[in-house]
Amino acid sequence: MTTFPQGFVWGAATASYQIEGAAREDGRGPSIWDVFSHTPGKVADGHTGDVACDHYHRYREDVAIMEDLGLHAYRFSVSWPRVLPGGTFNAAGLDFYDRLVDELLARRISPVATLYHWDLPAELDWRDRDTAEKFAEYAEIVHHRLGDRVATWTTLNEPWVSAFVGYGSGRHAPGVTDPAAAFTAAHHLLRAHALGAQALRAAGADEISVTLNLTPMAGDPEVTTLIDGLANRLFLDPVLRGSYPDDVRAHIAKFTGLDLGDLPYEPIDVLGVNYYTIARLAADPAAPGHAEYPGSEGIAWLPPHGVPTEMGWEVIPSGLEDLLLRLSRDYPGTPLMITENGAAYDDAVKDGQVADTERIAYLDGHFRAALRAIEQGADLRGYLVWSLLDNFEWARGYHKRFGLVRVDYESLERLPKASAHWYREVIARNGLD
Template sequence: MTTFPQGFVWGAATASYQIEGAVREDGRGPSIWDVFSHTPGKVADGHTGDVACDHYHRYREDVAIMEDLGLHAYRFSVSWPRVLPGGTFNAAGLDFYDRLVDELLARRISPIATLYHWDLPAELDWRNPDTAAKFADYTEIVHHRLGDRVATWTTLNEPWVSAFVGYGSGRHAPGVTDPAAAFTAAHHLLRAHALGAQVLRAGGAGEVSVTLNLTPTVGDPEVTTLIDGLANRLFLDPVLRGAYPDDIRAHIAKFTDLGLDDLPFEAIDVLGVNYYTIARLAADPASPGHEEYPGSEGIAWLPPHGVPTEMGWEVVPSGLEELLLRISRDYPGTPLMITENGAAYDDVVKDGRVPDTDRIAFLDGHFRAAHNAIQRGADLRGYLVWSLLDNFEWARGYHKRFGLVRVDYESLERLPKDSAHWYREVIARNGLD
């Protein structure tokens, strides 16, 4: 195994709605995902996050697992509807994160807090410009309580998904299918990030971050330029340069007269990168395009090469290496952290173990790709595996398992997979000094 630089951070990540459960306890209000998952036909087999992994009650057990694995850091998200159900402050909801952070610190695990990982309070909507200001108010409340113990703060997780899967294809909550709504939501999410980052900066946050899911494109420039713009530059440029790229600004104008000049800006300290796969593209006049990429008619998404993951995603470790180098080249001086990378496989329990060799091979390849990027000049500070636990995989329900730790959804028993034991050894060989 290659050796990573001193101080390199190893960890894992989760999200509140995917693991916490306890959706009606201690004053928590409904989120758009509560509404969506309880709507027939929206989530596979009618699964919901009502119980999930019951992390709300079992967080001490889960943090003990993290300690056993030797994790340096744990990225979790705060549930907005726990903290401000119906717009009213709920101290009991925030108390949970107090307990979680204290438990992490007691076991020498650095907490990384994500303020928004898709569980928007049900009464709010990203099409409404006021939601960005409400996010800033929520940010101030959470940081005021936890900022003395949490150094790294992430405003949003994957705003592309929130906008284009939530409001474009409608496969995610709130289930809207409207290109104009998708671009409107994207703009307001970017405003929310900047306003939240300003609040964090004013409050003395140690590190301010945002996490973007980024998808390298492969194919002729005539088809990749637009998709790269919609998937990547639409968010990279405003976050890191303070403005939309000219070609994407013109493309948005084809769908909406939304004003784009009211975009505030606040520099970040580290960019969170979520990477899973690439997009292979080709020109095809007969293709209707992709509903999550408005205006992509005439572009075809090609099938994956080789054996994909259970999500149907091609396994391309070199894509991560090139992505990190591309960001370093196009946005110089940007420190990076991989905030999600992992794979879903059809795990099977055998003799009390989960021999998930496919996942080990996946992670090994991507770790090596990340190391190559560092050797070639990328300022990569850490690597957080997705995910610590098997969990509620959004519209796929409980059918796709990404976890290092298997969760039996009936007994809720935790069982570290072989990949977890392997990861422990990787971390031990690359200690944090």
């Protein structure tokens, strides 16, 4: 592979509820995902994050694996209900992240902290306006403890998923199915991002970010414009320009009487980009609409081209290249970081190894697409692969494996896959010294 620019950051990412376990230890309170996963029928085979990968107890082993891979950075999320269970400060909850950050720095791995990756304390709700203010208070508390060692702070991970999968289709926690609730949650999440960013800025945070899952569209613009607005511009414009696009604002007004003019704004230093696939769309008068895109009646989602991943997602690296160039064109001056990209495959252990050649091909194609975007002017600063470990894949439970490292969910043994060894070689040839 052609060499990436000097200073390019390579790493991996995880999320607290997906890997930590220790759901009831050291004062941690329940999250909406604890409640959801323990509700019969909500998660495949009744799986929960109670134990997950037991990273809470095995973090030193996991950080040693990161060091062996040569990672420059590790993106993790802080568990809000571990820090503020029931709204009360729990010092023991932050102690874990103290230990994790110190272990990362001891092995020369830069910590990248995400404050919210979907595990909202169970007593809170994104339909409530004051949840945004509570998030800002939480951000300030975490920064006060870790800000002397953590340079990069991400407010939210994928607010589109939190809003429209959590409150639109109900496939994710808290399992609400109401278009008005989905738009209300989206608005309050955007408020939380801005207020949290303001709190972090006031506290002296070095670098502030937000991570958005962004989906390029394929199809006639008359069909794709609405879905692009709901999937992408609904979040991009408020975060990077301070207001909603006019067409999105008008669409939201069809479902809710929210005062959209009360949206605060705080510039960010880098935009986190999560990319997995594209959406292929076509007009179809008989299409009933998609619950995660309220008002999408008459638009059909077409099946993927080629062989999809285990998630059913089309493998299309050119979509990443197009996305990075679009962001550079439409939102100039915004540094970019790929904060998630990866694939789930049906990994099999044979002779003590996992020869996940499909994942290697997937990552290789996307790395090359990212490099092409850089060569055309995209200000891409780094690439964090999803995920370091196989983990709890939300409503799909433990059935989908994204990890560079295989986790045996009975013994909890870690086994680096062929993709992990390949990634080590990529890192050694590219970017930072």
